[in-house]
Amino acid sequence: KAGVTQTPRYLIKTRGQQVTLSCSPISGHRSVSWYQQTPGQGLQFLFEYFSETQRNKGNFPGRFSGRQFSNSRSEMNVSTLELGDSALYLCASSSGLAGETQYFGPGTRLLVL
Amino acid sequence: AQTVTQSQPEMSVQEAETVTLSCTYDTSESDYYLFWYKQPPSRQMILVIRQEAYKQQNATENRFSVNFQKAAKSFSLKISDSQLGDAAMYFCAYRINTGNQFYFGTGTSLTVIP
Numbered sequence: 219k220a221g222v223t224q225t226p227r228y229l230i231k232t233r234g235q236q237v238t239l240s241c242s243p244i245s246g247h248r249s250v251s252w253y254q255q256t257p258g259q260g261l262q263f264l265f266e267y268f269s270e271t272q273r274n275k276g277n278f279p280g281r282f283s284g285r286q287f288s289n290s291r292s293e294m295n296v297s298t299l300e301l302g303d304s305a306l307y308l309c310a311s312s313s314g315l316a317g318e319t320q321y322f323g324p325g326t327r328l329l330v331l
Numbered sequence: 332a333q334t335v336t337q338s339q340p341e342m343s344v345q346e347a348e349t350v351t352l353s354c355t356y357d358t359s360e361s362d363y364y365l366f367w368y369k370q371p372p373s374r375q376m377i378l379v380i381r382q383e384a385y386k387q388q389n390a391t392e393n394r395f396s397v398n399f400q401k402a403a404k405s406f407s408l409k410i411s412d413s414q415l416g417d418a419a420m421y422f423c424a425y426r427i428n429t430g431n432q433f434y435f436g437t438g439t440s441l442t443v444i445p
Contacts, residue, residue, distance in 0.1 A: 221375075251432075251433065253435075259437075260422070260435055260436065260437035260438055261422065261435040261438075263432060263433065263434070263435075266432060274432040308376065310433075316428045317364050317383065317426075317428060319366065319378055319381055320433055321378070322368075322375060322376040322377070323375070324374075324375045325375075
């Protein structure tokens with residue numbers, strides 16, 4: 219099976235712009251979770267989508283949003299970018315069933331100037 | 332609140348030696364899962380080992396094993412016969428059985444000295 223893929227891999231934006239990141243989960247997986255990884259904060263949970271519905275949400279402002287499509291692909295959007303949004307954004311997929319492991323994509327590295 | 336604590340930001344080990352990475356967690360749940368993930372420099376995060384809380388037997392995967400102490404809420408990772416390829420950031424993670432949200436520690440950066 220192909221692994222989790224994320225596009226784009228690298229992105230440079232300026233403050234105030236918006237950005238959309240994409241994640242394609244492992245075939246058959248219905249759950250997609252998004253994380254923000256920064257050197258000082260580690261992995262911070264953004265949200266999880268399961269069968270096109272947001273099932274869990276972390277403590278991020280409303281500028282961070284997401285959605286999931288019927289084929290389980292997910293997008294994450296960040297509006298009005300701030301310098302502090304510079305980070306590695308990781309997507310992880312799983313079956314969504316209890317106890318199942320999450321499998322991570324390579325991440326999208328976002329730099330906000 | 333669910334929290335995961337990795338008290339060792341950095342660790343180093345001599346090649347072929349054994350190293351133990353610490354992890355503690357805080358939860359009121361009785362049914363949950365614990366994980367160790369490895370993130371090599373500029374590479375993808377991969378699963379190292381997984382432990383079900385209801386199992387008393389410690390999980391092992393080749394050179395990787397855990398010491399799971401449920402009462403103490405401790406979940407340490409032991410790497411035996413360390414290899415240069417083991418150099419990475421290691422994250423401890425926890426999830427409860429009734430949800431799919433993972434809680435991660437802040438990571439331990441492991442250096443392997445040749």
